[in-house]
Amino acid sequence: MRAVVRDEYGPVDVLRVATVEPPDPGPGEVVVRVRAASLNMADLDHLLGRPRAARVATGLFRPTNRGVGVDVAGTVEVLGPDVTAFRPGDRVWADLFDSGHGSLADRVLVPASALSPLPGDLPFDVAAAVPHSGSLALQSLRAVGPVRPGERVLVNGAGGCVGPFAVQMAKARGAVVTAVDHGDKLDFLREVGADEVVDYTREDVMRGGRRFDVVLDIADTRSVLALRRCLAPGGRCVLVARRISSYAEKALLGPVVGRMTGTRMGTFMWRPNQRADLDELAGLLASGAVRPRIDRRYDLDDAVEAFRRLESGAARGKLLIIP
Ligand SMILES: NC(=O)c1ccc[n+]([C@@H]2O[C@H](COP(=O)([O-])OP(=O)(O)OC[C@H]3O[C@@H](n4cnc5c(N)ncnc54)[C@H](OP(=O)(O)O)[C@@H]3O)[C@@H](O)[C@H]2O)c1
Secondary structure, three states, rough: EEEOOOOOOOOOHHHHEOOOOOOOOOOOOOEEEEEEEEEOHHHHHHOOOOHEEEHHHHHOOOOOOOOOOOEEEEEEEEOOOOOOOOOOOOEEEEEEOOOOOOEEOOOEEEEHHHHOEEEOOHHHHHHOOHHHHHHHHHHHHHHHHOOOOEEEEEOOOOOOOOHHHHHHHHOOOOOOOEEEEEEHHHHHHHHHOEEEEEEEEOOOOOOOOOOOEEEOOOOOEEEEEEHHHEEEEEEEEEOOOOOHHHHHHHHHHHHHHHHHHHHHEEEOOOOOOOHEEEEEEEHHHHHHHOOOOOEEEEHHHHHHHHHHHHHHHHOEEEEEOOO
């Protein structure tokens, strides 16, 4: 079978599409025939082995796992000896972030416990775009408490993988959404549903006295004090951290500053691949409240090109890989 593999940490150049042995499931494992997969910023981090602390789990000097890719939608093909929860042909989806990666392949070996049933009315190519980034958006919004109709929500760094999901989820709850990103992405963000868009290269939305009830910081470029400046009284702010130092700052300082200023500030402990989250995401997709935007589709053999587009920041929506 064909699979995207790498043997060392490094930039996209370390990737290649290779012919590898098909997986053989052991107890508790399942082989999934991949119908669609998608790329996330987490895949780029995994490739580069960043943050470096993560290498304690993924291999200190070389990655212990050659496989790449976390988002997957497909069908169960082969069951390990004691697997009873699924049958061959079942439609499934998952975020393999903490279950071995490897979705950029014809087939992937997965612990059965990592799989969730995929409702029959959700196409594979829609489903594959959602688990990782959709869950991050869902959990970060959950961390600020329920968004209420009419609340002013700021999504900082809205034009990447997670932001478009967050914008749509906040809109579905009746919020008035301001989306901040590079000027090139503003038309895309309007199309996704943002009420107002701001180009971070031209305007600092956190200065000038603007106030928001909820701030979701995905770009992770601002300090607790800067974020505090644009929170309304009683406002809530959560960071979707990309840097360990920033996570520590928001986790330690955020609650202190929040308490002193009558707001709630902090970050959250992300839990990948929760079945309840995937069920909720399936509901949002089925109702049309959330519709993943697809930038481009690639054959498996062109997956390296897809990674280059992810790395360039040029994508407007998710990059799909269809084996
Ligand atoms: N527990 C947690 O919090 C947790 C768990 C898992 C993953 N993560 C992290 O969450 C992040 C997910 O975000 P993502 O996948 O959506 O990232 P992304 O695709 O890189 O999107 C970030 C967006 O922010 C924009 N941006 C850059 N600088 C900005 C600024 N100064 N102001 C406003 N926007 C700016 C970027 O635009 P440009 O193209 O101009 O740079 C980009 O469009 C990943 O980095 C991942 O590591 C966090």
